[in-house]
Amino acid sequence: MALTTDAVSETISALVIEREFDAPRELVFKLWSEPQHRAMWWGPEGHGLDDFSMDFREGGAWSVTIQNPDGSTAQMYGVFNEIIAPSRLCFTYHFDEVGIHSTVEIDFVVRDAHTVMHFRQSPFPSEAEKASHNWGWSSSFIQFTAYLQHMLLSPPGTKWTRELTGVAADVEAARERARQETRKSGSASRELRIERIFAAPRELVFRMWSDPTHALRWMGPRHAPAVSFKQDFRVGGKWRGCLRGIPESNGGDAELWQGGVYREIQVPERIVFTFQWDGGAETLCTVELxxxxxxxxxxxxxxxxxxxxxxxxxxxxxNSAFDRLVDLIVEPIIQAQFGRAAGRRISGLEADIRAAKHRQDESQSAEDGRTAGKER
Structure with a gap:
C-alpha cells in the first residue's frame, strides 16, 4: 500500500538550525520583526527579492517573492500564529510550487552576552525539499549575520549592500547537487553540508584548522567544548580530541573522545579527514575554503x-562549533598575532604553509619509497 503525503511527511524529521549571535536579543528579534530590516537579509545567496510584505501581528500575513538565478520567481507566504517579543516567533510557511505547507518556530535565548536562535521547520514532503530548505535558510542566515554586524559596527547612515559572490549559477548548481544527493537511496543521501562565511583571509581560517593550539579553542559545540586536541597535521597523520559536556548541559560533564586520519591536505584550500567517535562508525569530512x-x-x-x-x-x-570559530577569528589578539592588513598576506603564515607542504612532500616521498620497495 502506498504511503499518503501526510504519512510520508511524518517520517521526515524537522529541519533544525541553531545560530549564535554576538548581539542583544532585542536587536536580533528586531531584524525578524521589522519589514525594512527583514527585507535586507531574506533569501539565499544568488537570489533576488522581487517583493516582500509583512503585517507583523498575530493573525497578520506575510508574503515574499524570490527571483531565482535563472530568472524565474517563487512565492512563499503564511500567517503569524504566535509572537512573544523578544523571545519567540511562530508562523506558517507555504510554498505551493513544491507542496510545502509547514510551520516555522523560532526561539531566541540569551546566553551570556550572546543571543542563541533556535530555528525549527516541519513538515516537509520529501528529504530533498528539507535539504533544499536547509541550504536556503542557512544561506539566508549568513546574510542575516552580515547585516547584523553592519547594524552593530557601521557608522550611522552607511548603506547596506548584500554580500553576493556574483556566482549565482554556481550557487544554483550546488543546490541542485544537494537535491540529487538526497534522492539517492541508502546512506548516500545522509551527508551533512554546512556553508559559512568568515570575515578573515583564507590563510587565517586554514590555520584555525591546522594549528592544534587554535583548534582546541573552537572545536566542539558550546555545551561540550574540546578539553584536549592533538594532531599530526600531514597526510596519513592522526588527530584526536576530547569533548566534555558542561555540568548544566544534557549528559553533564561526560567525556566524549573522537579522532581520525588526514587523507588529503591542500594548503590553504582543502582538508579531508576521517571522523570517528570511540566505538562509533567512521565518516569522512571535507573542508573547502x-x-x-x-x-x-x-x-x-x-x-x-x-x-x-x-x-x-x-x-x-x-554549527555551534563554527559559531565559536567566528568568535575566535575576530578576537583582537588573533588579529594582532596574524598581522592582518588589507592587500597583504598574514604575517608569519608563509613559514607555516611551507612547513605543511614540506611535511606533505615527505609523506608522499615515503609512500613512493614503500611502493617501489614492494615492486622490487
Missing amino acids: FEHGAGTRMVFTQGPFDIDSNRDGHTEGW
Missing part, C-alpha cells in the same frame, strides 16, 4: 551517516 571578497567562504561536508538523526545531531554540533 574559497576566497570571498576580503573574507573566506567555507564549505564543510561529512558523511555518510547511518541514520538521519546522527546526521542532524552532527549538523547542530558543527
